[in-house]
Amino acid sequence: MSIHDQDRVGAFMPASPVERDGAPAGPLAGLAFGLKDLFDVSGVPTGFGHPVWRSSHPVPQADSVVLTRLLAAGARLVGKTHCDELCYSLNGENPHYGTPVNSAAPDRLPGGSSSGSAAAVAAGLVPFAVGSDTGGSVRVPASYCGVIGMRTTHDAVPLEGAVPFAPSYDTVGWFARDAALFEKVGRVLLADSAPAGAPRRLLIATDALARALPETVSAMAPTLERIASRFGSVADVTLNPQGLEPWMQDFRLIQGSDIWATHQAWIRSLSPDFGGGIRERFKWVSTLTDEQVAPARQRRLEIRSRLNELLADGTVLVIPTTPGIAPLRGLPVPELEAWRNRCLGLLCIAGHAGLPQISLPMANLGGCPIGVSLIAASGCDTMLLDMGASLC
Amino acid sequence: MSIHDQDRVGAFMPASPVERDGAPAGPLAGLAFGLKDLFDVSGVPTGFGHPVWRSSHPVPQADSVVLTRLLAAGARLVGKTHCDELCYSLNGENPHYGTPVNSAAPDRLPGGSSSGSAAAVAAGLVPFAVGSDTGGSVRVPASYCGVIGMRTTHDAVPLEGAVPFAPSYDTVGWFARDAALFEKVGRVLLADSAPAGAPRRLLIATDALARALPETVSAMAPTLERIASRFGSVADVTLNPQGLEPWMQDFRLIQGSDIWATHQAWIRSLSPDFGGGIRERFKWVSTLTDEQVAPARQRRLEIRSRLNELLADGTVLVIPTTPGIAPLRGLPVPELEAWRNRCLGLLCIAGHAGLPQISLPMANLGGCPIGVSLIAASGCDTMLLDMGASLC
Structure with a gap:
């Protein structure tokens, strides 16, 4: 069958x-x-x-x-x-x-x-x-x-x-x-069979929690405590004093520009139709100029350095994977767009810096799941796998 | 005209x-x-x-x-x-x-x-x-x-x-x-007009010097002293206790595999002719298997972490750009191949970790130039530009 x-x-x-x-x-x-x-x-x-x-x-x-x-x-x-x-x-x-x-x-x-x-x-x-x-x-x-x-x-x-x-x-x-x-x-x-590194310190990203819905933060509280209990050292951290919104905006610009560079030839030659949301995004990325995107690329390098420094020596960052549970089916495009941007503020952290991130189904709200995410330094993928296996 | x-x-x-x-x-x-x-x-x-x-x-x-x-x-x-x-x-x-x-x-x-x-x-x-x-x-x-x-x-x-x-x-x-x-x-x-970061510490890579010809090291000595005099803190460092040869081998494998993945369709469909050295390399990369390359990719992540840690906080690494002056024209392919591998042991340092490297024409041997290279942390390109302008 x-x-x-x-x-x-x-x-x-x-x-x-x-x-x-x-x-x-x-x-x-x-x-x-x-x-x-x-x-x-x-x-x-x-x-x-x-x-x-x-x-x-x-x-x-x-x-x-x-x-x-x-x-x-x-x-x-x-x-x-x-x-x-x-x-x-x-x-x-x-x-x-x-x-x-x-x-x-x-x-x-x-x-x-x-x-x-x-x-x-x-x-x-x-x-x-x-x-x-x-x-x-x-x-x-x-x-x-x-x-x-x-x-x-x-x-x-x-x-x-x-x-x-x-x-x-x-x-x-x-x-x-x-x-x-x-x-x-x-x-x-x-393709990695080497022993995983040991996690040493947990950072709780307060600006990431602030980007989630308040009910998500409440729903995650017991899980955060459980995760924290595994670490000898736990501290709060603010990833960006200006909040995650500028990181998200830079992500949208750089990602959009890269997507257009990669696929504009195909889109231009065949003009395929796209569904709502995606159609508007392809239209938008086709208008991006280097003047808009170049400063974002520079800031991305600073974001990377900031995160590489924070996550040295077995440090693990915990954030909500998404600001809340899945949206209902059939919502209007603008509502989904606003939600997407709220999500990207959390998602762009690992994205900008090329870091591994594991999402664990350790929280729920009204019977619907929400993931709790652990982010580690570049190359520490197996450390996250180990932690996932011991937590779930 | x-x-x-x-x-x-x-x-x-x-x-x-x-x-x-x-x-x-x-x-x-x-x-x-x-x-x-x-x-x-x-x-x-x-x-x-x-x-x-x-x-x-x-x-x-x-x-x-x-x-x-x-x-x-x-x-x-x-x-x-x-x-x-x-x-x-x-x-x-x-x-x-x-x-x-x-x-x-x-x-x-x-x-x-x-x-x-x-x-x-x-x-x-x-x-x-x-x-x-x-x-x-x-x-x-x-x-x-x-x-x-x-x-x-x-x-x-x-x-x-x-x-x-x-x-x-x-x-x-x-x-x-x-x-x-x-x-x-x-x-x-x-596209960067922000002020450059300040270099704070100089590391002299002893394993990189050991990979250069002895006469290159002698020819560079006064330049290294001149560069060191700009720094409050100068120290020797061994990048890899096993030497740079394994880093070079990993570079050849990963680069070769990536090149083949990128261009095999074109090469296979048109079978273009290549000159000596390049012809043999394309033949070699067509035989590479994931089993050979996967462990090198894992080790590359460790090399990256090692270099990111070493180069934090305004640290600059100095190495010879090449092991010596340019080879004579008309040398046989095997001799050029051996020289290429010796060069790659130095070149792969910045390559593996995606780091900026500036080569300055600050040494010569028998009337022929050799570059002295400065490597900095990811994103510190303008710091190197500043240093180049003040040294040359």
Whole structure:
């Protein structure tokens, strides 16, 4: 029976049915997984969330590195998962393919752009699934769907065979419900078997908490205490005295400019149609000038230095993954836009500095999940995996 | 009179004659410059050092960001400069277009891959010229040709409109003889007018000195003393107790794998011919497996953390740019290969960690120049520009 027969949440791409057996043995032997439809599978078109993309690009002749690593570890690919159009959204809606159902909160959005991978894991269709995270595309759906999700250190997992989006932010991520399995998959994707470093100090980002809804902060309080109890040293920190809004604005500008540079040729030549929100964003990024973006790029370097200094020597930063639970399905575009910007203020922290961030389903509000996130220094991915396994 | 009429050193591409006036006013008003032939100029084919590349790619319809910034600052493009085939060499030889003459040592190689830009500046054809640096393609020709050259912090100057090579290492750089002008150009390319940070501490990398020829170390001794006299705090440091050879091996693997991922489709479909050295390298990278490269990627993250820690708080690292002066023209390929690897052990330091490095023509041996390099923390590009202006 193929995954499409069991897929009651609309997580998998029926247009790209694919199965690949993994190696007979290995740390992930026999485990089924879904792969976001921006990673290449040899002989299968890559869709990148848009039917025009799918039909206007050559069929890949090689597997992405991510797929190669998972198959070599014994995992079994059962299908490609939906994503937002060209991944340029955090909502998980797709006008061509529908909106995967968020099993943890069925009247709410699943989050995106790795919507199908998160929804498939949340619904128990597969034990794990792979996504990508540029602006929050793994962290957001992990938070909304109540599963563990992670974005890796920038450059830590090769993106060869994945469609580039905004390359200086693009990273690989994945989802699972079980923390031990989550760690195992991470070890395979990171190709890292060295012992993890020890976390030494916890910083609670007060400006990040201030960007979340007050009820989110209350809902997270017991979890923050639980996490803090693991550390000998705990302190509050203000990431930016001017608040996270300017970091978010810089993120939107740089990301937008990079996306346009990467994809303007294709968009200009084929003028594909996009759904609400994404359509307006592509229009906006086409107007960006170097004069607008250059100062943001400079400030990004300062943000990076600030975070690298803060996170030295085993320091871990804790923030809410998203300001609150998933938005309801069917909200008007402007409302979703405002929410997106509020989210990006939290998401851009790890994004700007290329840092690893794990979102743990350790809080909920009115029965809906919200993720609590840990961020560590560049390269300390396995330290976060260890912490996730001991907390969840 | 076009630059081609004055080009006695073979630095410019006669096949891509191009001139573009800059804005009527600006910090670089009226200054002529050459642009390495991997940066796009609207309406002019980009050659990337190979005639088959040039003829098999569409003519760019937009200017690269680098060009846009320079023209907006008033500088005047007078021509595109030669580079090695697909930039995959540090020698400056090109079997299709010849080897630009190194005016500072005419019987020796100019260095590459930004060979034409360095040669044009060394010969006084233009006051400055732009290159790109992935493995050393600005730093090496700057050292060999006796001019100032710099690679910028990774991501600090946008590479939009430049051919990608090994994207996690690719950076923009430039050459000039005059240090004040060098700084001005840097301010424009970096789009950074903020005051530079103050250098506080100098580290002398003893393992980097050990990788240079003994006569290079002797020739540099007075310069090192002069540089050290500017700092209140000076100390020796060993970057890696195992020496720089493993860092170099990791660099070759990761860079090779990235280059192959970026360009294998083109190479496979057209089977272009390459000159000695480059031909063997492309053959080698086509055999690399993820099993070989993955551990190197992990070690790279550790190298980055090590260097970020060392260079915090205004620390500057000093190393020889190259182990010695330029090799003679016409050496056999295996000899040049061994020299390349010796060079890469020094060059990979800034490369792995995405750090800015300025090469200053402050030493010479038997009448031939060798560069002395300063490396700073990520984002501290203008600090290095300031130091260059005060030292040269």
